[in-house]
Amino acid sequence: MKFLQQMRCSSLVSIRNSSKSILAIETSFDNTAAAVIADGKILSNEIFDQVKYHNMTGGTDPRFAKSLHMRHLPKTVNKCLEHVNANFIGAVAVTTMPGREICLQVGLNYAKELCHAFNLPLIPVHHMRAHAVVARMCSDSIxxxxxxxxxxxxxxxxxxxxxxxxxxxxxxxxxxxxxxxxxxxxxxxxxxxxxxxxxxxxxxxxxxxxxxxxxxxxxxxxxxxxxxxxxxxxxxxxxxxxxxxxxxxxxxxxxxxxxxxxxxxxxxxxxxxxxxxxxxxxxxxxxxxxxxxxxxxxxxxxxxxxxxxxxxxxxxxxxxxxxxxxxxxxxPPPSLCIDNAVMIGYTAQERLNHGFEPIHCKNFDSILVDGFAKIGHDVTTKIRISKHIxxxxxxxxxxxxxxxxxxxxxxxxxxxxxxxxxxx
Structure with missing residues (x-):
């Protein structure tokens, strides 16, 4: 945890109006990931891919995935911070929905611990929205x-x-x-x-x-x-x-x-x-x-x-x-199509730019995981198509x-x- 020890904030600054970076964490299912994003750029990106471990057991088991997250998330975050100046981390973003709740909870708990320890605000991110939004990081025309x-x-x-x-x-x-x-x-x-x-x-x-x-x-x-x-x-x-x-x-x-x-x-x-x-x-x-x-x-x-x-x-x-x-x-390129933390960090940054207020430690009890959250307004039953396609x-x-x-x-x-x- 030596790189986490650099994250000292004597006073909390507004992440929206500063040059601070965002540390992002992703544990929605079977990838353990961390990344650091600043101004739409990837400063660091680490993924612990669980696929080969699940292949050995004949399929993806959420309980096994949870244990792998618990074992490898601290190491993944620490490795991610080796490539950046941890003093410039201004907030932590984490996936809170949807996904396997026991896996999401690992990431959320760890993110809260970091925020409490280093006086940082937290930005919850919707996993599926992040998959779509990250494409804007790759193309200015979207x-x-x-x-x-x-x-x-x-x-x-x-x-x-x-x-x-x-x-x-x-x-x-x-x-x-x-x-x-x-x-x-x-x-x-x-x-x-x-x-x-x-x-x-x-x-x-x-x-x-x-x-x-x-x-x-x-x-x-x-x-x-x-x-x-x-x-x-x-x-x-x-x-x-x-x-x-x-x-x-x-x-x-x-x-x-x-x-x-x-x-x-x-x-x-x-x-x-x-x-x-x-x-x-x-x-x-x-x-x-x-x-x-x-x-x-x-x-x-x-x-x-x-x-x-x-x-x-x-x-x-x-x-x-x-x-x-x-x-x-x-x-997006394949590395950003799979579950990754870059998309979580970039979406968090877009949320801030759109007016979202990051959540501070005293309000962390309001942040919960939701394994079945919809991506947005459900209008599936309002669709009517008049022609045979x-x-x-x-x-x-x-x-x-x-x-x-x-x-x-x-x-x-x-x-x-x-x-x-x-x-x-």
Whole structure:
């Protein structure tokens, strides 16, 4: 803790009006992370990646993740502070929602201890909002409001970011997230036991294999993904996961040898990625048309973030869709798509710039963790889409097959900048 001992503040200054840095902490699930941010720049960034430890036990266990956080968070923070002058830390930011509550609590408790010890204010940060907001650190051209698709192992949602603290939830998964779907497929294929994938998440392993596979060679028999018309932008992956598992079992039973099965792994992986990609793009297309029909301005900007945004296959397909729909696509680099503390620190800084008052020690009892917090105003059941939107993969990605050009006929400046509060 020698670097923490440098954090001495004889009097508390206003972090908003000073050149002080923000120490950020992230422990929402299975990454232990710390970073120092100042003026939108990364001064230090450390992540203790738990993936290989969870792969050894056959899956991510929140209690095991908590124990790893407790063991490695102090070391991660101390290592982070080796690269900066700790005297210039002016506040601590920490993830408080959503995530696994027992993991969130580790980060919050440690952040409070630091603040009490060194007389620093605390800035709570919403994990999912941070995934979207950090894209603004990477590109000056992203203006509020913008549309965001956040995809990971625990979340899948579509939202509009009107400001750093005001989001509107348009659609979310009603069961499992795409990363969970891919992790389950990877588990069925036994990828975690293969040498080259032991230190990778299931989704990352599937994505790597899919790059050399042909999705048309492996068929999954399912009758589409049905979502209630009362929430037409919601996602669902549980039904198609069951169908994919059945297809894998049937194929494995029919294989003459294990070698033959392993030869087909890239094609199975590519088929799994195609299923996820098609579902995401279908909902994105429906969302873009809904925004157009209701004259809701998002500056024709889409931010895709979260762990699954590191997928080369998914981003390639979403890039095609955005080109077809005249949207500007922004994806943070992979190191900022996974759970990290940089996004927490940057979002905290934006909150301060937006007028948020950091919380001082005497009011820390008001800061609680919330494992199931929504990203913002839930308007999922207020969405109405009048037209049938194709779910055909070619029509979603290729101009020569596309039959839906209705939102490409308007320029951005012809949108009416409606208050999204009209959806409430």
């Amino acid at each position: 203006r509020y409001p913008f549309l965001t698709l956040l995809i990971s192992g625990g979340h899948c949602l579509l939202a509009v970011a009107k400001s750093v603290d005001e989001f509107y939830l348009l659609g979310e998964s009603i069961d499992i997230a795409p990363g969970h779907f891919l992790d389950c497929v990877a588990n069925e294929l036994g990828l975690a036991q293969m040498g080259e994938f032991k230190s990778k998440s299931g989704g990352a392993a599937i994505d790597q294999l899919a790059l050399i596979g042909d999705p048309d060679k492996f068929s999954v028999n399912y009758k589409g993904i049905r979502i209630s018309s009362k929430a037409p932008l919601n996602f669902s992956f549980s039904g198609v996961l069951a169908a994919t598992k059945t297809a894998i079992w049937d194929f494995k039973s029919a294989c003459s040898s294990q070698q033959r099965f392993e030869e087909w792994l890239p094609h199975i992986a590519a088929a799994a990625m195609r299923i996820v990609s098609r579902h995401l793009m279908h909902k994105l297309t429906r969302c873009m048309i809904f925004l157009h029909e209701n004259s809701l301005n998002v500056n024709r900007t889409l931010v895709v973030s979260g762990g699954c945004a590191s997928s080369k296959v998914l981003i390639s397909d979403i890039t095609k869709l955005c080109h077809l729909r005249s949207y500007s696509l922004h994806v 194709t779910s055909n993969y070619n029509r979603l990605t290729r101009p020569e097959f596309s039959t839906a050009n209705e939102i490409n006929d308007l320029n951005t400046d012809q949108f009416v900048t409606n208050d999204f509060g009209c959806l409430l």
